[in-house]
Amino acid sequence: MNTNPKIYVACNFPPEVLALFTTRFGAGYNDTGRVLHTDELIENAQGMDAIVLTATDRLDKTAVERLAPSIKVVCTYSVGNDHLDLDALQAKGIAVLSTPDVLDEACADTAWLLMLGAARRVIEGIDLIRGGTWQGWSPRQLIGRDVWGSRLGILGMGRIGRAIAKRARGFDMAVHYHNRNRLGAELEAGAQYHSSLESLARHSDFLCIACPASPSTRGLVNASILQLLPPDAVVCNISRGDIICDEDLLQALKTGTVAAAGLDVFAGEPNIHPEYRQLPNVFGLPHIGSSTLRTRLAMGELLCSGLQAWFSGGTPSNRVR
Incomplete structure (x- = not known):
């Protein structure tokens, strides 16, 4: 059980959504204003317990193998998970959380x-x-x-x-x-x-x-x-x-x-x-399907709740694997 997990947010959240992670977990985050390159993502995830990313952040098998051994959870701020190699993550013992239902x-x-x-x-x-x-x-x-x-x-x-x-x-x-x-x-x-x-x-x-x-x-x-x-x-x-x-x-x-x-x-x-x-x-339209503030906040809240459940020894309702 880890009551104070180290979280890194790789994607560019609206300020209201980012605040959910920084307030609850003191999360570090991507402040570049752009999508991180894979090398940057892996480097910033060093020493972290969990990373939060989205559909534009791809983790293929090679990238998963390079993730720090400290990573226990990958959260995707999406309902789809085709940008992740789920088999590779599972083989490495990394849980995956997503955002079903709320969008x-x-x-x-x-x-x-x-x-x-x-x-x-x-x-x-x-x-x-x-x-x-x-x-x-x-x-x-x-x-x-x-x-x-x-x-x-x-x-x-x-x-x-x-x-x-x-x-x-x-x-x-x-x-x-x-x-x-x-x-x-x-x-x-x-x-x-x-x-x-x-x-x-x-x-x-x-x-x-x-x-x-x-x-x-x-x-x-x-x-x-x-x-x-x-x-x-x-x-x-x-x-x-x-x-x-x-x-x-x-x-x-x-x-x-x-x-x-x-x-x-x-x-x-x-x-x-x-x-x-x-x-x-x-x-x-430029991929705005879930782009309302209420939905964005609900997606962030679901991931935060899932992280809290996981690191408290519970079973997150939004776990993919």
Whole structure:
């Protein structure tokens, strides 16, 4: 039992979130204003009991092996953990904590912002206003896609997916989903299960990607899936960028196979495919899914509570492994 663990915060937190760690643990922290290089992260973690990082801080097997033997816990300020080599951390006896549950609602709100923004051609509308080129109302102006009464297909019906589905009922949408496993009736809440992504695509006027990133989901939404979507479909991604094959989605957007896309995440971000910046039917956001102060504080509070539980000999509710 360690009642005074040494904590290092590697990521750049809002001041209110950083204060949670400095007040409770006297934590050291990254004050550079940028993402640390791996060597810097490892060096700053020397002598620490735990480190707090996020999705932009990658710990592959080589980096894990270089971590100081004092490290007992790695906290990731995210619900995803694809930036961590979990097997290597487990082999070294390092526990991993994350931030499940507390960001579901904020991410679901963002998914709806993406779908509405893409469907109603918001980028083009903003350009007309800000560019001073709007000529006044016209019945032919920026004809968009109805959200109300359409079919919503959700790839990944976890906590975030279910929060998205809950909001869809307010739009009188029929909800369809694909998961590795079918949910129980209570969690389905009337949504229709599809055993394959191909079947889901055929029933998705809006296809919303909310599944976890993993080697098996990389490039999962590709040309063969996009071609199965109904006419004028909208694709939304609130998960991770590499679940979509960029070249295939861009081609579908240029040819009209897909009407529009609402994307909060991109492969290789922030160095995204340049064509996403050029197409008027791409409603893009800079990975802000969970970016509200209330959610940011809840994520920090969850990690702090998990650290306190771990170093007091308890079992954190947010332990991944």
